[in-house]
Amino acid sequence: MKLPLDMLESSQLDSTLDHILRGHPDAFLSIVRAYGPGLRAWLSSQLFHQDEVDDLAQETFIAAYRSLHTFQRDQDFGAWLRGIARNKLLRHFEHIQRQASRMEQFRQEASAWLQDELDQRAAKTRREKLQLMLNCIRQLPERLRHVVRSHMEGNKAASLAEEMQTSTGAIYQLQYRALGLLRECMARKITHEH
Amino acid sequence: MNTDLQEALIAWQGGELPQSRTEALLIRLRDDTAFRAALAELIWTLCLSKVAQSPDPRWITLQEELGLHEAQEAVQNSRLEEALMAAVRREPQRFVSSSWRIATALAAAAAILLAGLLWLEKEPAASPQEVIAVLVPRDAEQPSRVVTMGQLHLAQGQARLLFTHGVVVDVEGPADLEICSLSRMICRQGRLRTQVPPGAEGFCVETPRGTVTDLGTVLGITVSGQGKTDVNVFEGQAELSASIPGQAGLRTVVLNEAEKASLGASPGLIGTSEVMDFLPSLQPVAPQLRLPADQRARILAAKPVHYWRMNRLVEGQVPNEVTAGPSLSLAGKVEIGSSARFWGQEAPGVIHSEKPWIAPSRGYALELWFMAETLDQTALLALTTPDPKRPHLGLIELGSRPPGQATGAGVLRYLVRWPAGHRDGMNLFSAAASALPYQWHHVVAQQARGRMELFLDGQPLGPAQSDAVPGDHPAIFQIGALEWRPDQELTQLRRPFCGQIAELAVYDRTLSVREIAEHARPLMGSSF
Numbered sequence: 017m018k019l020p021l022d023m024l025e026s027s028q029l030d031s032t033l034d035h036i037l038r039g040h041p042d043a044f045l046s047i048v049r050a051y052g053p054g055l056r057a058w059l060s061s062q063l064f065h066q067d068e069v070d071d072l073a074q075e076t077f078i079a080a081y082r083s084l085h086t087f088q089r090d091q092d093f094g095a096w097l098r099g100i101a102r103n104k105l106l107r108h109f110e111h112i113q114r115q116a117s118r119m120e121q122f123r124q125e126a127s128a129w130l131q132d133e134l135d136q137r138a139a140k141t142r143r144e145k146l147q148l149m150l151n152c153i154r155q156l157p158e159r160l161r162h163v164v165r166s167h168m169e170g171n172k173a174a175s176l177a178e179e180m181q182t183s184t185g186a187i188y189q190l191q192y193r194a195l196g197l198l199r200e201c202m203a204r205k206i207t208h209e210h
Numbered sequence: 211m212n213t214d215l216q217e218a219l220i221a222w223q224g225g226e227l228p229q230s231r232t233e234a235l236l237i238r239l240r241d242d243t244a245f246r247a248a249l250a251e252l253i254w255t256l257c258l259s260k261v262a263q264s265p266d267p268r269w270i271t272l273q274e275e276l277g278l279h280e281a282q283e284a285v286q287n288s289r290l291e292e293a294l295m296a297a298v299r300r301e302p303q304r305f306v307s308s309s310w311r312i313a314t315a316l317a318a319a320a321a322i323l324l325a326g327l328l329w330l331e332k333e334p335a336a337s338p339q340e341v342i343a344v345l346v347p348r349d350a351e352q353p354s355r356v357v358t359m360g361q362l363h364l365a366q367g368q369a370r371l372l373f374t375h376g377v378v379v380d381v382e383g384p385a386d387l388e389i390c391s392l393s394r395m396i397c398r399q400g401r402l403r404t405q406v407p408p409g410a411e412g413f414c415v416e417t418p419r420g421t422v423t424d425l426g427t428v429l430g431i432t433v434s435g436q437g438k439t440d441v442n443v444f445e446g447q448a449e450l451s452a453s454i455p456g457q458a459g460l461r462t463v464v465l466n467e468a469e470k471a472s473l474g475a476s477p478g479l480i481g482t483s484e485v486m487d488f489l490p491s492l493q494p495v496a497p498q499l500r501l502p503a504d505q506r507a508r509i510l511a512a513k514p515v516h517y518w519r520m521n522r523l524v525e526g527q528v529p530n531e532v533t534a535g536p537s538l539s540l541a542g543k544v545e546i547g548s549s550a551r552f553w554g555q556e557a558p559g560v561i562h563s564e565k566p567w568i569a570p571s572r573g574y575a576l577e578l579w580f581m582a583e584t585l586d587q588t589a590l591l592a593l594t595t596p597d598p599k600r601p602h603l604g605l606i607e608l609g610s611r612p613p614g615q616a617t618g619a620g621v622l623r624y625l626v627r628w629p630a631g632h633r634d635g636m637n638l639f640s641a642a643a644s645a646l647p648y649q650w651h652h653v654v655a656q657q658a659r660g661r662m663e664l665f666l667d668g669q670p671l672g673p674a675q676s677d678a679v680p681g682d683h684p685a686i687f688q689i690g691a692l693e694w695r696p697d698q699e700l701t702q703l704r705r706p707f708c709g710q711i712a713e714l715a716v717y718d719r720t721l722s723v724r725e726i727a728e729h730a731r732p733l734m735g736s737s738f
Contacts, residue, residue: 041276048272053261060257064224070267078275122221122232126249129239133250141258147391149262154394154416157460158453164259173225188225192216195255202255 029093036084044081047093052077054141055097061134062105062127072108076101094139145202152201160194163187214238218249219256341619342389343373344585346648350495354648356620362387364400368492372585372647374619377413377424378405380492401489402431406446419474420452425464430488439473440485441465454478499549499579499650499712500732506531509715512725514577516567516687516716520550528561536565542700544690552690554584554708558700560691566596566684567716569603573658575717577729582608582647582709585619589692589705590653591714593685594630600693601630603685606655607692607705612639620646622671624655624664628680636676638664647709652730656720663720668730670723689714 035043055076059069079100080087087096109124127134153164159180166176173191177184218235221227227235238245343357348368357371364383371379375392385400396416404424406413411426418437422429427446433439441450443465451462455477463480465471472483502508509517510531517531518538523546527537542559545551552559580590586609593604605625611618620643627635644666645651654665660679664671688694692705721729 044276048269057254057257057261060260061253066260066264070264070269074267074269074272077269077272081272081275120224122236123224125236126218126222126239129236129246130250130253133247134254137250137254145258146262149258150390153259153263154390157458159458165263173223184225188216188220191256192219192252195219195252195259198259199251199255 030089033084033087033089036081041081044077044084047080048077049143051094051097053143053146054094054138055101057141058098058134058138059101059105061130068108072101072104075104079104092139095135098135098138148202148205149198152198152205155201156194156197160190160197163190164194164198214245215248215252218245219252222249222253341374341617341643342392343371343379344619344643344646346370346372346494348492348494350497350648354646356643356646357389359389359391362389370492370494373410373413374585374617375410376407376586377410379403380405380489382489382492397431397433398437399433399435402429402433403444403489403491404429404431405491417473419477420450420480422473423449423451425449427467428491432485432488437474440470440483440488441473442470442483442485442488443467444488450480452478452480494583494648496581496583496648496710497650499581499710501579501713502732505713509713509729512715512717512721512729514715515718516714518714520546520561520712520714521548522546536563538563538687538689541694542703549579549581549710549712550689551710552707554586554588554706556708558691558703558706560694560700560703560706561687561689561711562694563687566686569593569680569683569685570718571659571679571681571683573656573718573720575654575656575719575721576604576606577652577654577713577715577717577721577726578606579650579652579712580608580707580709581650582645582707584647584708585609586708587611587618587705588707588709589688589690590707590711591655592688592692594688594693596684596686597630598695599632600686600688600695601632602627602635602693603630603680603683604655604657605692606653608645608707610639612637615642617642620644622651622653622664622666624662624672626657626660626662626676626680628660628676628678630683634677636662636674638662638672638674640664640666640671650732652732654721654726654729656717658720665723665726665730668727687714687716 032043032046052073056069056073059072060066063069063072076097080097087093153161156164162180163176173184173187177187180187214235217227217231218239221232221235239249340358341356342359344354345357345362346354346369348370362385364381364385364387366383368380368382371381373379373392379395380403381387382401385402386398387400388396390396393410393412394414394416398418402415404413404415405428406424406426408426412423414421414423415431417431417433417439419439422431422439422441425447427448428444429448430442430444431439441448445467447467448465449462450465450471450473451460452473453460461478461480463471470483470485472481472485506519514532516535518528519531520528522529524537527539528546528550529537538561540559540561543553543557544559544561550561576591576593578591582588587607588609589605589607591606592602594600594602602625604627605623607623607625608621609618610621610623612621615621622640622645624638625635652667656663657676657680660676662672662674662676689711690707691703694703
């Protein structure tokens with residue numbers, strides 16, 4: 017059973033926007049709740065550090081709130097948000113003026129090629145998918161689960177390999193296996209839900 | 211394909227690859243649509259796993275932009291402890307804005323100042339839609355509170371967690387817990403007792419040494435500081451599982467009633483348990499309703515047409531404080547002490563009127579105090595016609611899930627049906643978690659010519675206009691159940707209330723906001 021409050025169908029979105037524009041800024045939180053997971057996951061695909069992801073997501077929501085009156089109701093609100101985020105991201109890269117390493121260049125170029133694919137997935141991401149993902153992570157064998165969870169804690173492959181007394185290559189293989197199992201598990205659960 | 215995919219993922223995460231390889235991968239990414247889709251799917255799965263495992267950020271700057279300054283107001287207006295606790299509740303795990311650093315500093319101060327208090331909640335409080343459970347400290351002096359996904363630490367003492375789908379977990383500190391979902395929690399240390407009702411089977415407790423899955427039982431689980439986990443099945447069945455080091459295999463053991471086992475004497479092993487002192491069932495202490503000494507006189511001064519205090523019996527009935535007013539009868543298990551105590555499904559009971567009261571079309575008000583002991587959907591007061599089928603005219607109930615909401619935990623509902631019936635009507639719902647268990651609440655539900663108002667603890671909810679205006683009608687009072695007929699088996703009683711109800715007053719007029727606020731203000735220290 018899906019939660020309608022998490023989905024913000026167009027009629028819900030319209031009434032929420034009307035409510036905000038009539039002077040109820042707290043209603044914007046329901047938009048944050050509905051669109052936050054997809055936006056954060058999308059930014060996560062562009063940035064490595066979760067801190068940067070959450071900061072840029074917040075900046076995006078603030079900018080969206082300030083220019084809410086410019087949003088055309090026949091537009092896709094998620095795509096509009098990601099457009100704002102994309103601009104923020106570009107400015108972020110310019111601001112830090114970092115000299116991109118060869119591997120960072122790969123990521124930036126790869127992200128450009130993957131933009132449409134990642135956009136499509138962001139548009140379909142709802143909050144309930146996060147719960148499904150958590151359930152799937154729980155079902156992973158312990159070593160795979162450890163790799164997936166350690167990634168969250170900022171452990172890079174080399175330090176994780178040292179901790180698990182294995183090679184860096186083996187860690188990447190475990191991660192690859194884990195992601196494969198998570199994809200299958202998510203597909204199963206989503207099919208089952210429907 | 212697999213090697214390319216795996217290496218593209220490595221490169222995407224910043225892993226080192228020869229330049230020639232990254233160039234080749236970029237070319238393939240540019241030219242091969244299927245490869246692009248497969249890599250995007252992998253990356254998206256990874257990103258989703260990261261977001262799913264990270265807490266919702268609090269985004270203080272955004273809240274300030276929206277004009278939501280609760281934390282700052284709390285600092286200025288509330289007691290220091292409450293303000294600091296508010297800061298603790300708002301602590302995100304990762305956030306770097308300057309305003310957040312202030313909140314973090316407050317949280318650190320709170321951790322020191324509140325070291326003597328029972329609970330420290332690390333995760334931020336969430337919106338009502340995310341209520342997973344309610345925490346009830348065993349000590350009646352500490353209020354119950356909402357629990358959302360996140361960590362819970364019990365420094366000392368005992369408490370009960372009431373999950374919204376019926377699971378009950380008693381906890382004794384020191385305990386280090388993490389609430390992950392309705393069906394899963396992590397216990398790194400502590401003594402637990404889980405009670406899982408039918409329909410909630412599969413509730414699992416993860417510990418550092420394995421997982422205990424409750425298959426519809428009463429379990430004792432003790433997790434030591436080193437993670438060693440001992441399990442005792444008091445009733446029903448449980449499954450223990452432990453991962454085997456160095457392989458993907460999972461060892462499982464099913465325990466039957468009165469069996470014990472231990473996880474983690476050695477990694478991956480499930481052995482016998484020598485632990486004897488598993489946590490017994492903890493019944494939280496219900497707080498007393500404290501009202502002014504002149505409560506009776508104050509209510510009678512408001513000229514109710516009926517007033518049942520529920521604090522005494524005369525000839526087996528609840529007397530009416532209004533002169534010559536009818537008494538109420540009892541059916542099933544209801545204990546009358548300082549208030550009327552109901553036992554829910556465990557021992558159903560109801561208090562009801564025998565003779566109908568004519569509810570006037572010009573308006574009436576129903577006022578009562580209640581304290582629930584569960585999050586179940588239960589009826590506080592039903593107004594029905596004398597018809598044998600007891601169609602409803604009005605209903606005040608708890609735990610009713612508003613349409614579109616995930617849970618009805620702590621929701622108060624006022625329903626008016628006209629014409630009387632069992633299906634259609636106009637509703638007023640309170641916000642989620644506004645009427646928490648093990649707290650006394652004051653309710654006034656009133657309607658005048660179809661205009662409905664609901665007041666919870668003196669705060670107005672509504673109004674609403676019913677579709678048709680009720681006329682004068684004879685009404686039977688049923689307290690503590692949805693509907694009761696004299697020929698009905700008590701075991702068939704629907705939505706039986708579990709908790710206490712007191713001070714039911716009925717008025718043939720609506721009360722003013724000022725009167726309601728006055729009645730809702732209990733005076734601490736006065737005896738009831």
